[in-house]
Amino acid sequence: MFSTSSHDGVGDFSEKRPRRSRRGRWRDTDSDTVSTVTLEANTPCTEYDVAYFNSYAHLGIHEEMIKDRVRTETYRDAIMRHQSFIRGKIVVDVGCGTGILSIFCARAGAKRVYAVDASDIAVQAKAVVEVNNLSDTITVLHGRVEDVRIDEKVDVIVSEWMGYMLLYESMLGSVITARDRWLKPGGVILPSHATLYMAPITHPDRYSDSIDFWRNVYGINMSPMLQLAKQCAFEEPSVEIITGENVLTWPHVVKHVDCYTVTLQELESVTSSFHFKSMMRGPLHGFAFWFDVEFNMPGIAAINNNNQAPEDSYNSSLNGGNRKKRSSSEEKVLLSTAPEDPPTHWQQTVIYFYDPIDVEQDQIIEGSVTLTQSKENRRFMNIHLAYNSGGRSFVKESVMR
Numbered sequence: 001m002f003s004t005s006s007h008d009g010v011g012d013f014s015e016k017r018p019r020r021s022r023r024g025r026w027r028d029t030d031s032d033t034v035s036t037v038t039l040e041a042n043t044p045c046t047e048y049d050v051a052y053f054n055s056y057a058h059l060g061i062h063e064e065m066i067k068d069r070v071r072t073e074t075y076r077d078a079i080m081r082h083q084s085f086i087r088g089k090i091v092v093d094v095g096c097g098t099g100i101l102s103i104f105c106a107r108a109g110a111k112r113v114y115a116v117d118a119s120d121i122a123v124q125a126k127a128v129v130e131v132n133n134l135s136d137t138i139t140v141l142h143g144r145v146e147d148v149r150i151d152e153k154v155d156v157i158v159s160e161w162m163g164y165m166l167l168y169e170s171m172l173g174s175v176i177t178a179r180d181r182w183l184k185p186g187g188v189i190l191p192s193h194a195t196l197y198m199a200p201i202t203h204p205d206r207y208s209d210s211i212d213f214w215r216n217v218y219g220i221n222m223s224p225m226l227q228l229a230k231q232c233a234f235e236e237p238s239v240e241i242i243t244g245e246n247v248l249t250w251p252h253v254v255k256h257v258d259c260y261t262v263t264l265q266e267l268e269s270v271t272s273s274f275h276f277k278s279m280m281r282g283p284l285h286g287f288a289f290w291f292d293v294e295f296n297m298p299g300i301a302a303i304n305n306n307n308q309a310p311e312d313s314y315n316s317s318l319n320g321g322n323r324k325k326r327s328s329s330e331e332k333v334l335l336s337t338a339p340e341d342p343p344t345h346w347q348q349t350v351i352y353f354y355d356p357i358d359v360e361q362d363q364i365i366e367g368s369v370t371l372t373q374s375k376e377n378r379r380f381m382n383i384h385l386a387y388n389s390g391g392r393s394f395v396k397e398s399v400m401r
């Protein structure tokens with residue numbers, strides 16, 4: 001794991017931050033934004049997509065990602081460890097942004113890198129490539145992966161596609177498109193595997209700060225505000241940093257993705273049933289979600305990926321209490337956004353209940369979660385949680401937009 005501490009503040013995600021640009025700028029489309037990008041699309045490019053690409057034209061979003069040292073250094077490390085697969089080979093960088101991953105690949109010895117981005121940040125990427133004297137190696141293509149033309153097959157796909165809760169933003173679909181259009185048989189995808197986890201959490205300080213606060217405001221009883229406060233604070237998923245101490249049980253694998261085989265259809269809706277046994281007594285405030293991605297050598301399956309369905313094998317290992325998080329062996333590079341690991345700009349995503357549930361040690365918390373791409377905008381995510389504990393059942397619907 002890489003250290004996130006530094007004198008220049010790079011990689012410091014421990015402060016409470018405002019809603020970040022990675023999601024948010026493109027949540028509300030406005031006509032000014034929409035009209036500024038024209039794409040000659042073979043497949044439909046919705047106004048939401050246009051707003052999404054416009055959001056990635058802003059400097060701040062790239063600055064935030066690049067300053068996330070856990071993220072960027074893990075990618076650099078993974079690319080360097082795969083140097084033998086990259087040297088002299090053809091690479092496509094799906095969503096190149098400023099071109100940073102393409103440049104890492106060029107430094108790893110790639111013969112040619114196609115750096116594709118539909119956002120206007122591609123203009124800057126081209127200039128960055130030029131100033132680094134890499135124009136002979138890196139070709140920047142300003143357009144959607146779904147639309148641009150590459151007249152040869154590629155050996156390697158590299159992409160940083162992960163959204164909050166892994167699947168938010170729905171960018172993995174574009175990696176699948178690139179894979180099916182251009183990847184040679186036996187080619188490499190970086191990252192190769194991804195896993196989304198969830199676990200019940202307790203967070204009395206957060207609850208108190210947002211809700212109990214209204215019980216006594218400068219000696220005034222403002223409890224009529226409570227219902228509104230719960231709705232405002234907990235209607236939507238909250239992207240924030242929690243710690244391992246907030247987590248009540250071993251995590252559950254909601255979805256394991258093998259980037260070599262995953263299909264677009266598989267990502268439209270993901271359902272997983274969970275069964276937790278609380279390891280301590282306390283108020284249960286909600287469920288936290290986080291993910292990790294692995295950069296495996298070709299032919300090496302994700303750890304624990306035996307003949308069982310991956311979700312089952314992960315969960316039997318994790319729920320057995322052997323370990324909470326898989327460690328990376330010499331061949332594997334792991335980028336983790338788990339609460340017990342150094343913070344990243346993804347933080348964790350928490351779905352809070354409106355009212356906490358008091359649980360005893362060993363109390364069962366079970367139910368199911370369904371994550372569905374929104375019909376309105378496939379980059380939004382509908383989250384349906386059904387859960388029961390202590391003989392009471394609950395349903396919480398939320399939208400990550």
Ligand SMILES: C[S@@+](CC[C@H](N)C(=O)[O-])C[C@H]1O[C@@H](n2cnc3c(N)ncnc32)[C@H](O)[C@@H]1O
Nearest residue numbers: 056095096097116117118119143144145160174
């Ligand atoms: C999360 S950023 C990563 C940027 C850069 N690779 C990095 O690691 O700093 C994702 C980038 O992918 C681009 N992108 C997303 N979907 C795309 C698509 N279908 N075609 C082209 N670019 C896409 C976005 O515009 C954005 O710049």
